[in-house]
Amino acid sequence: MKMRKRRINKLLLTGLLLFIITGCSTTKHLPEDELLYIGTPTPKIVGYNEADNGEATLEEVQGALNVAPNNSFFGSPNLRIPFPLGLWVYNRFERYEKGIGKWIFKKLAADPIYVSTVNPDTRTKVASNVLRENGFFQGNVTVQVDTAKNPKKAKLNYTIYTGQRYKLDSVTYVGFSPKEDSLIHATYSKRLLIKEDAFTVNKLDEERNRLVELFRNNGYYFYRPDFITFMADTLIRPGYVNLRVVQKHNIPEEGLRTYYIGKTSINLVGHNGEQPNDSLNFHNFTINYAGKKPGIRYGVLRRRFLYKSGEMYSQQRQNYTQQALSRLGVFKYNDFNYTPRPGRDTLDITVNAMFDLPYDSELELNVTTKSTKQTGPGAKFNLSKKNFKRMGASLNLELKGSYEWQTSSTVDGESSVMNSYELGAALSLNFPRLVLPWIRNRVDPFRFPSETNFKIYAEQVNRARYFKMLSFGGTVSYSFQPKRSIKHTVTPIHLAFNTLQHRTARFDSIANANPMLFHSLDDQFIPSLTYTVTYDNSYRKKKNRVWWENSLTSAGNVTSVIYAAFGQKFSKKEKELLGNPFAQFLKYSSEVRYTYHISEKQQLATRLMGGVIWAYGNKTIAPYSEQFYVGGANSIRAFTVRSIGPGRFHPANNSGYSYVDETGDIKLEANLEYRFRIFSNFMGGNLNGAAFLDAGNVWLMRKDEARPGAEFNLRHFFDSIALGTGVGIRYDLSFLILRLDFGFALHVPYDTEKSGYYNIPKFKDGMGIHFAIGYPF
Template identity: 45%
Template structure:
């Protein structure tokens, strides 16, 4: 039945296309012309047949500046009056050459910035645009065919087809090139091209119902800033401007830019608001410009606007604080507490207990009575109160002490409604783990907010998952690895640092402390069953939005193999390093992670992560204090060996945004682990591997390395393809397809290596002379479905080079194309 319907739908759509005669204009409104894209945007650098000489003359005059303009700029900079005698470049001094180069560089950068914005103002995608392009189209405009075949049809089925598959035509009137040209012209002026013009021409095609648009942009000369003066500000404001003068965004010689003017206005506004001027607004700052005194330059004055109210020029101080603390099920305030300059109103119920201890609230109030109002501090207070995770809503209100002209005090009123104390969550999800395995997972958690009336969060969770991996391998074997795990965890989170003297570190910083107990039982099919127990304490510290520190001063892991298979035992028997990494052992460790993320508004967001983890040194140090050498092997903790190693990991990511919906995402990562003292090998879970859905997608999980080592005949010998040293590089071009679907073209490279030679894994050590050959290389295509709350991803990787002997010579050494494919279904972006 379903197949029959599908055939009917396809047949109807095909008939609609044929009925329309493959026409995209047959049933368009009479007065409309179909827009088929931008023919060109001419910036005066392309000559036209009818005016070659004129265009050449314009080009010689220069879109940005001519050499004569540069000479004049040098004359202005060096205060020399006669450079006309310097006919040849070699007659210029080095200082003059550097000045010319500097001026040209500034103006070229200004031109590129303005050009990018003008292109964006003129861009408009036609029907069936290729990846959102304004100039290139897909050759089969199915949506327009269906529109012309079914527009005006009244049958229910025709309406359904029309609403589902028809594409709304984009008309010339929709694009409105006149308005777009005016917007682009204003954009030029916003970037200092005051004499710039933008014209357009509608170019009819053979079919008079279709037309393209051509734009002609003439930036002409760029105006730059000359003198900059800050005038008429009150004495205190003038002093503040002078004190922060180095932070200004306007400099003599820079191109005129409305963006920079807005940035300077915002800077001054924030400076005033952070200095007590509570009622100050950005519109109270204005500019006066003169372009007559010096041609090509702008003499700028930054001045207060007319009619500023008296309250805006007054500095205000903070007064008393009132807190209204409402329960989630009651809006009555029956009890009162007074703490110095703070008054707390709340509903204590029958027992009269305060629902949130004042100390927990007070830790987030980073101000005191009598201090000047500061916008940055009070905004941070608002943020901290919201992130306590005990309020459903919380807000701050500033109330003038009185209405007299002499009043300079603002009292603070904090109103918060406590959230419901208990939160249960049952989740069904698809997990994508760092080892590349994916599968369905279930979890149930129960949390109690404000567990001990100090904004703590107590959480208990049970979880389980089933994981599989399906990929082809270079050798042509299919690998289906089924595993499952289940576990439980108990955590206690504090929205502050918990250690003596922690308050001074928490000032104006986002901090937290976590204590966690974990227990996980794992089964890896055909290999082993293992239990892992873990206890840890973790601190996070974030004084700035872009930088985050995480420190785990104590973590103790215990791994015990509950069962093994003959296959696993055979691997362990021939690989001593693997045996050491997988044996029963304690892992006492500390870890520090530094994360830098660029501001949210950054055009090309970037992230840098650095992590260092050490294990066993403190324990070995304690043993050394009692007479056992630091480097002695096989020392034990509770009669079980413990690991000793240090591990470094670094990763850099940057996304280059080409258009609002297209970008190139890149990642470079490396890591190294040194085992010493009590260990000859690090624990298995801390070793490095590559391959899989979030790594080199043409290869399976742990399907590469170490080095040029190739595993034996077992389809499951992936388990020992781990290394002490890792390098990985990824690049991915992301583009929209339609609606919530987007695509990607990617290139992945990387491998892992051993630091010490292993006779059981020949070719596994790092050799710089073989570095290029040892890098596994793969490419491929992917589709993403962005559901806002979840991103589903399907990638097909294609192997280009395997670092080991595949029986085929040359750099492209894939034996068969079908055997070089890797299929990955995952959740979220790979990086």
């Protein structure tokens, strides 16, 4: 019966393909007055001089000309896939108004792109304007419609003539008042129009905006960009532009007046819309609130306003104030309104702010399963209390857990099922400012995003039949963002304690055979400090995004210095803290992500990460909790967490301790993921697809006789890299992304008794399925 069904399905599929191919003409239903657009070859460039540095302009010009034809290869304007399935389906099934034909048309057909819809004449005008706006005043773009090969199909051949690029000669500022002129000359080094630079309209706009920002930061509240215009002369010196930056004559009186800050009134509306019924006033600063007392402390709110009554108005201080209020995280919105006093140079400020809901929660779920008899779910729950004790801080509770079991009915020859779990809880208090005594009365830190986080946590790991370990500790960390692209995080205090609560005889036997493993898990304090710097250019809304993070951790060294100060030798081993030895190590990690946007619906995401940890002095084995590992939903997705490495080592199936020994001191990992849109507006979101390639491993710094091949070795480096590929789907609701990945192993670094690079004994043995929230990177 099954064989018969398969034959029927094959016949139906074959018949459908033949039916489509028989209508493979791509111009069969083409309107008489239309031409099918089949691409744009690389435009011909005439008169260009490389010394003009106009490559960016030419790219912009070609961007205005390029349009992807039907069956384009990755959005290319001139490379096409040779089988235009979408057009074939369009021509064969266009006439169907219902039934299976209509469904096939809706799902697979691609509307033909006509030359008329590309509109080459308009594109040449736009491209010519781009040339002139970038100093190529003699430039123009022409187009030829090429129908030589087929009278119903056309290519668009463009010719770009650039001519000479004009440069700036003299730049003068005319018509400004003496006070404005003094501001211009005081910031003359920051001007954007400089002699010998290429002329561009964008630079004119940027300089105009710079002047407006300069004036508005110095009291000119009503100053606007349209108060400034430009006059250019290209006849005085050939190839050059004499430019005059001119302030118009018909500017309203208030536009030329400088203003000062008067009174500030803040209307605090409750999260349910409760209107203010009482007020609190100090020194021209009034808080109108609902209830018995303000919903936020007076000092917390006042310090976010980076000005005082009587100070000159500044656009920059207004922006910083609004950002500081937003970073409190307690308001849905804050709206500033400025009212000039009649006949005076004073601005009164009214701020309307509405409180957000007091609580916020988030639940993350993930499921990991692998055909090598390991599977289990995980969950993380976060609950936040905003504006804790009216301090503008948030109190956060995090609960997380995961459970893992063997799906086989026997494990190591026994009928019972091996279950393991991890549980964790953390309580943190987060302030949107630096909580340091020496900056208590300063306002400068509020100009930039900054945070202080106090956290205590506890985690328990249970590896059935082996051990149960408890970890607990606390941290104090500070983060500061002096630039929008740079973030610094310092954790001066991180005190952790690991203790083995329970050990089995089986674990002891393994520990005797592998002392390095045992010492990484024994009871110890981990006093450390960490510095992390992160670069992120996403705020610029560039086509391509770069994210790079570097982190350095030092553990036990400050404690050793304190020991030395009290007369104990710095090099003494087995130094103790509260009766237990403490760890000493240096740890460095780096991760860089690059996302290339092919088009609005296609991206290529890459990640490269690595790390190294060196333990010495008091403890020459790094704590197990600090070691590196690979595998899992956000790593090499063909493998589960901690199932690869270190190096070329892999425990035998009957060794029983693969749960605890597949970590290392060195880590390298690389990921490549192609993301594409499958369906838009699919059940309220977008359905996206992905194809990925993951590689990496971990290694030991020192040789371990119990784990042969685990140390880092350049000779076997490439063979020791685990490689996996796969596909995935993502359901993107903008506020939530559900992800399902199917990973397939291509190579494992250990011996599987199968020759060749693809050394997976059975396909199902190298298959991993991961369900998670959010993108992997």
